[in-house]
Amino acid sequence: MAIFKGAGVAIVTPFKADGEVNYEEFGRQIDFQINNGTDAIIVCGTTGESACLSEEEHIRVIDFCIKHVNHRVPVVAGTGSNCTDTAVFLSQEAERLGADGLLIVTPYYNKATQRGLIDHYTIIANAVHIPIILYSVKSRTGVNINPETVAELVANVPNIVGVKEASGDIAQVARIMALTEGKVDLYSGNDNEVVPIMSLGGIGVISVVSNVAPSYMHNLCMSYMNGDTEEARRMQLKVLDLVDALFCEVNPIPVKHAMNIMGMNAGPMRRPLSPMEPQNLERLKKSMREFGLIQ
16 A cells, blocks of 8 residues: 555755754644645655754654654655665664655765665665655766666565656656556656656655645646546646746755745755845746745
8 A cells, every 4th residue: 555645745844044943833834734635744855955954853853743743644754865874774763753654765976886776775675664665866866766676676675665756757757667567656756747657657746846835736636546637737737837946946945935935934945055046036936926826
């Protein structure tokens, strides 16, 4: 059984002006998501600035999220690392705290071989008992998970059950589904590819857009799942300009600005991420107005 189906939010980690995690605001954002139809909370992923959290903060943010969600929707914890031992430690801690599943990005900077990826993921999976979603995002990590590697892991490691595909390569996504005979929980890692990926057997999206438009992304997925592919197609095309604006600078810079513009206190980013360039901020505001998020 899948950890979730539909739109899971890759939730931001809100910070105070002094750089500390703003747990009060984080709780409000979690409630906003759940009250507006989000199907799962994905905590401490790329959008959550996990690379800039200390291990202690990483664990505390996961703990807070699990406790605040309180079983209302599944919580998937991002526990990937460039170090296998660190990923094992974070994964075991997330399991101990009650996470429903894990999202584990490819080890960045080290640029493992495909055999190295198989060993990395197998070691992590064997150290826990909860389901794991692989996260393939070469643009961020420098390493792609080849379809053959996904197929081998899914076939041989029982608790590796899914893949978040953010390669942007639809042909690769199709090959994953062919090699696994569709026996993998496929999630779009890109908000502009939800319908194409669902047409290949995907069951949802791990979404940045959901931070600002959770009900929209939920309804997009549900339209497709309920057989209204024309409505899903219309919604996919309508959101494209907003997606482009939310990625006109590296994620999560634009989405945090968008949330702050909407009155959600996402706060600043941690360095080395920096405030948006003025022209890109104006582009973001224009797209938000046209989509109906602000006046």
